[in-house]
Amino acid sequence: MASYSIExxxxxxxxxxxxxxxxxxxxxxxxxxxxxxxxxANHKKLLGTEHNFRIRVxxxxxxxxxxxxxxxIEIIRVRHRKNAYSAT
Numbered sequence: 428m429a430s431y432s433i434e435x436x437x438x439x440x441x442x443x444x445x446x447x448x449x450x451x452x453x454x455x456x457x458x459x460x461x462x463x464x465x466x467x468a469n470h471k472k473l474l475g476t477e478h479n480f481r482i483r484v485x486x487x488x489x490x491x492x493x494x495x496x497x498x499x500i501e502i503i504r505v506r507h508r509k510n511a512y513s514a515t
Contacts, residue, residue, distance in 0.1 A: 431462045431498045439502045446505065450485060454505060457484045458491075461500050465493050473512075479503070481511070488512075 435443075443451060460467065461482070473479040473490065481490045488511035490504040504511065 429498055431465055431500045433458060433462055433500045433502065435502045436504075439505050442505045446487065446507075450487060454484045454487060454489060457482055458489060458502060461491065465495075465500055483508075 443454065446454065466480075467482060470480050470482050473481060478493050479490060480493055481488050486508050488504075488506055488508055489502060490511065492501040492503055493499075494501070
């Protein structure tokens with residue numbers, strides 16, 4: 428299986444910097460693992476979307492856009508679970 432490239436939206440990087448420093452390495456490791464397996468066991472497709480998925484990393488959710496034909500994963504959002512699916 429080919430390796431996917433991972434890109435972070437600027438807003439996702441900003442959200443990551445606001446997270447508890449102890450949680451950041453776990454989140455980054457989970458995101459890096461997506462490069463070799465974009466459909467891990469804990470992923471879910473978001474309702475109403477074609478290519479958006481989320482993974483759970485402790486109390487945080489990483490929402491990503493998967494573009495299979497370009498082997499690209501774009502990290503859209505990194506938020507606490509209580510705020511993960513709100514528009515803002």
